[in-house]
Amino acid sequence: MSNLISQANAPFEGYVTVSADAPMGMLTLRGDLSSKPFITALKKSVSTDLPSACQITHDEKMSVAWMSPDELLILTPYDQVAGLQAKLQKALGKKHFLLADVSDARVSFTVSGDKVREVIAKLAPVDLAPDHFAPGMFRRTRFGQISAAFWLLSETEARVICFRSVAEFMFNQLSAAARPGSEVDLWS
Amino acid sequence: MLILNCPYCSVDAEETELTPGGEAHLKRFGPGSSDADFEGYLFQRENPKGVHFERWRHANGCGKWFHAARCTVTLEVFGTYSAQTTEPPKNLQKTISKKRPGWSWREFS
Numbered sequence: 001m002s003n004l005i006s007q008a009n010a011p012f013e014g015y016v017t018v019s020a021d022a023p024m025g026m027l028t029l030r031g032d033l034s035s036k037p038f039i040t041a042l043k044k045s046v047s048t049d050l051p052s053a054c055q056i057t058h059d060e061k062m063s064v065a066w067m068s069p070d071e072l073l074i075l076t077p078y079d080q081v082a083g084l085q086a087k088l089q090k091a092l093g094k095k096h097f098l099l100a101d102v103s104d105a106r107v108s109f110t111v112s113g114d115k116v117r118e119v120i121a122k123l124a125p126v127d128l129a130p131d132h133f134a135p136g137m138f139r140r141t142r143f144g145q146i147s148a149a150f151w152l153l154s155e156t157e158a159r160v161i162c163f164r165s166v167a168e169f170m171f172n173q174l175s176a177a178a179r180p181g182s183e184v185d186l187w188s
Numbered sequence: 189m190l191i192l193n194c195p196y197c198s199v200d201a202e203e204t205e206l207t208p209g210g211e212a213h214l215k216r217f218g219p220g221s222s223d224a225d226f227e228g229y230l231f232q233r234e235n236p237k238g239v240h241f242e243r244w245r246h247a248n249g250c251g252k253w254f255h256a257a258r259c260t261v262t263l264e265v266f267g268t269y270s271a272q273t274t275e276p277p278k279n280l281q282k283t284i285s286k287k288r289p290g291w292s293w294r295e296f297s
Contacts, residue, residue, distance in 0.1 A: 053197055053198060054197055054198070054199060067250065068196065068197065068250035068251055068252060069196050069197070069250065069252065125201075125202040125204055125205055127200075139199070139249075140248065140249045140250060141205055141248055141249060142204065142205055142248040147247075147248045
């Protein structure tokens with residue numbers, strides 16, 4: 001496992017807490033998600049429900065996020081990714097698809113605290129009002145200048161993923177947005 | 189600020205999430221075509237005051253290309269539609285006709 005830049009950072013305690021997560025297993029799956037045989041084969045090895053557009057589904061073993069009309073991102077614990085990949089490969093057989101272990105491509109951050117919506121809204125051009133963005137939704141967007149994606153685990157906890165090459169920038173800008181004294185009190 | 193609805197993920201994406209792709213519905217003239225056609229393909233672009241059709245990419249989102257119809261004067265967006273087409277959908281053309289009677293853009297009106 002590569003030495004993670006973000007892991008070197010201690011969590012930032014601002015008016016929300018920003019912390020780098022332990023490495024997470026990630027699989028990219030591309031294929032025709034509107035094809036019934038494809039979905040049937042997929043359901044054999046994916047335990048969660050398949051997400052509809054801009055959604056993420058979870059269970060104890062994995063999360064499945066909708067990345068685009070033909071792409072899913074499957075999140076698992078880091079040590080289980082090889083097993084799941086083999087299982088999916090077998091289940092999908094000769095269908096037309098692409099399956100790649102991209103665990104080391106992205107890093108994940110957890111932002112937690114009462115005002116987590118507000119901190120994300122400072123960086124991403126997304127309407128985070130509670131009636132517009134709810135836990136269970138998944139949004140690919142930009143944070144400052146970099147591409148990223150995020151979802152809410154609850155009203156007080158969000159997860160943000162971005163490419164490893166910009167991990168430090170992401171940590172720094174999340175920390176800056178969470179600096180004590182910079183509260184906006186939008187939705188409290 | 190331009191806000192376009194991505195027809196693939198239905199997200200209302202703001203301009204900074206998108207990459208502009210220039211004019212829509214260009215027909216490529218490659219090897220074997222006449223010099224005039226090739227020049228037209230490379231350099232001749234519409235520069236309308238009013239209704240315009242463009243290509244955009246939801247670069248910081250789902251990554252898909254799509255088309256948008258909008259007004260260059262008021263920045264009003266008439267609609268967005270899939271990239272898998274060679275001309276604007278008929279119902280979108282009707283919508284535009286209602287809002288901008290007498291509009292024309294290349295061979296469409």
